[in-house]
Amino acid sequence: xxxxxxxxxxxxxxxGTAIATALHEEGFALTxxxxxxxxxxxxxxxxxxxxxxxxxWLAGSLADETFLDEITARHxxxxxxLDLLVNNAGVSGHRxxxxxxxxxxxxxxxxxxxxxxxxxxxxxxLLRKAVALRGSAQVVNTASNAGKRGEATLAxxxxxxxxxxxFTEALHDELAAEGIKATAICPGLVDTPMAxxxxxxxxxxxxxxxxxxxxxxxxxxxxxxxxxxVPEVVLxxxxxxxxxxxxx
Ligand SMILES: NC(=O)c1ccc[n+]([C@@H]2O[C@H](COP(=O)([O-])OP(=O)(O)OC[C@H]3O[C@@H](n4cnc5c(N)ncnc54)[C@H](OP(=O)(O)O)[C@@H]3O)[C@@H](O)[C@H]2O)c1
Numbered sequence: 001x002x003x004x005x006x007x008x009x010x011x012x013x014x015x016g017t018a019i020a021t022a023l024h025e026e027g028f029a030l031t032x033x034x035x036x037x038x039x040x041x042x043x044x045x046x047x048x049x050x051x052x053x054x055x056x057w058l059a060g061s062l063a064d065e066t067f068l069d070e071i072t073a074r075h076x077x078x079x080x081x082l083d084l085l086v087n088n089a090g091v092s093g094h095r096x097x098x099x100x101x102x103x104x105x106x107x108x109x110x111x112x113x114x115x116x117x118x119x120x121x122x123x124x125x126l127l128r129k130a131v132a133l134r135g136s137a138q139v140v141n142t143a144s145n146a147g148k149r150g151e152a153t154l155a156x157x158x159x160x161x162x163x164x165x166x167f168t169e170a171l172h173d174e175l176a177a178e179g180i181k182a183t184a185i186c187p188g189l190v191d192t193p194m195a196x197x198x199x200x201x202x203x204x205x206x207x208x209x210x211x212x213x214x215x216x217x218x219x220x221x222x223x224x225x226x227x228x229x230v231p232e233v234v235l236x237x238x239x240x241x242x243x244x245x246x247x248x
Contacts, residue, residue: 003053004134005029005079007071007123009062009115010089012039014192015142018211019086021047022219028084029053031075035061054078062089062115063107072122081133082126084222087116087164088142092194094153105156112160116141117167131179136226138181140218141168145188145240161186165232172231183221187214187235209235 006023010016012034020030024047032040032055040057047055058074060067075082091111095104120139130137146154147161164184171182189195191208198204213235221230 003027003029004083006084006086007031007075008086008088009033012036014211015190015214016088017043018215019088019218022215024052026219026222027053029079030055032057033071035059063110068119068122076126081129082123083130084138085123086140092157096153097155100156108156108160113163116164127180136179139171140183143184143186145186148186148234176229181229183230184232185214185217188237188240206237206239209237
């Protein structure tokens with residue numbers, strides 16, 4: 001039997017690199033996606049150097065629909081089916097309401113939700129082929145804690161991530177019965193470059209969730225039986241979602 005295969009977007013960054021590494025350990029052949037060709041090539045070389053399934057990569061912007069078609073076409077040519085689509089790439093940025101421009105908004109919506117919906121749509125045929133071959137397939141979307149509880153200065157980012165949660169729920173409703181599982185992962189602060197703005201405050205002292213923590217969560221979902229679906233996972237640090245002391 002051929003290897004299971006996965007597409008991982010944002011594989012050139014902290015969480016995506018960790019997810020790709022865990023999936024390769026699980027035996028998945030990979031198509032790595034991001035913009036930074038050097039980082040993708042280096043990761044592909046590292047993973048390939050450990051042996052195991054094939055690793056391919058493609059550099060481009062997920063905001064560009066023709067790039068989404070390229071990803072699907074490349075994965076189809078190499079694997080003919082897709083067992084796991086990981087929509088992980090994301091763009092953040094802090095602005096208060098009153099300072100949000102269309103350009104700021106578009107940069108986040110294009111990658112965080114438009115590309116997630118479009119790439120999933122374009123991969124549906126490949127996911128169905130994996131179901132026909134192996135009984136099930138999966139879509140894992142990296143949302144955020146901010147998609148469960150919107151955060152000040154992250155209004156637009158929170159809105160994109162709430163949309164990812166809603167999209168994932170709809171996927172479950174529409175596709176679970178035919179064997180395509182959908183999971184939204186909603187982490188709090190994770191120790192990647194995206195969390196740099198928080199490094200000098202309490203977050204640094206408390207510690208952050210690690211990219212590996214998120215990757216292990218994805219790994220878990222790949223090991224479950226066909227009948228067992230994990231629709232959503234929220235990962236929090238100790239002080240996240242805790243009310244201020246004057247409210248408690
Ligand atoms: N770090 C956190 O605290 C945290 C918490 C909750 C959720 N998340 C979510 O976790 C996911 C991964 O983020 P991270 O923390 O690992 O951040 P990161 O290190 O900044 O990685 C972001 C990834 O997204 C890719 N990306 C961004 N814009 C892209 C575009 N237009 N086209 C293609 N790829 C693009 C980047 O690729 P290039 O570098 O190659 O451009 C990079 O691989 C995101 O969806 C983020 O919203 C992060």
